[in-house]
Amino acid sequence: MFDLNLFDVKLETSTLGRNFIYLEEIDSTNSFILDKKNKIELDGSIVLAEKQTKGRGRRDRVWYSEKGLNLNFSILITDKKLLSKNLNFLNLGLSLVISNSIDNLYSVQSNVKWPNDVLIKGKKTAGILLESSSKGSSIEKLIIGIGINVNQTSFMGEFNLSPTSLKLATKKNIEREKLLAEILNNLEDIINRIRVNPKSILEDWINKCDSIGKRIDVNQDGKILTGIFEELDENGFLLLRVKDKLTKIYFGNTSLG
Ligand code: BTN
DSSP: OOOHHHHHHHOOOSSTTSSEEEEEEESOHHHHHHOGGGOOOSTTOEEEEEEESSOBOGGGOBOOOOTTTSEEEEEEEOOHHHHHHOHHHHHHHHHHHHHHHHHHHHOOOEEEETTTEEEETTEEEEEEEEEEEEETTEEEEEEEEEEEOOSOOOOOSOOSSOBOOHHHHHSSOOOHHHHHHHHHHHHHHHHHHHHHOTTHHHHHHHHTOTTTTSEEEEEETTEEEEEEEEEEOTTSOEEEEETTEEEEEOSOEEEEO
């Protein structure tokens, strides 16, 4: 059971998580925020569920997570300026914050994988699903769905990338409340940094990515491109060297080639 008091004591944010909705079971925390009936409207609101019956991953994949062991939550962002100008940087900032928070709390060395996964020793520890609703041509709401494998120790099913958890990596039981508060405290800081100087996070992200300079496969809805992950461009897109040509990658799933 997630201890809301313990979480609250450790939360130091002014906006993120101040409206906190805790649910025992729901189809998907992202869907819960997207559903207008639920009237989740305040910027920085968080919905956390102990169990999702239809947890969703990127590219229509299913996100499985055992009840009560992990962190499955969604964050609502409504700040128009952040959404219109800095979505890419926010996306990179999210994996960076999760990876840094894990490393600082548990003395492990996690990495980020483009576009927004967190890995420990090449295995997936956390994934992020961004969904939005628009009004006209502008994004009105962004829902950031985050799944972190925390205390789960066995994983069933087929995965395109093997999963691991913090408990498996550290051999210790992890306090979910402390981890979530740390992530939100750091996320609020990085969002403020992105507002002032978005490009400043690119170098930090690159330093946390261990596939730069390596051969990778980029899967774009079944079409595979193979090349060297040269660098990120100034907007956070992936630059892939295929033979002698640099190709800009806007989306896709990456894996070491
Ligand atoms: C991925 O790596 O494919 C993204 C996984 C995102 C899972 C989280 S769990 C909380 C939120 N609700 C969902 O239905 N999905 C995201």
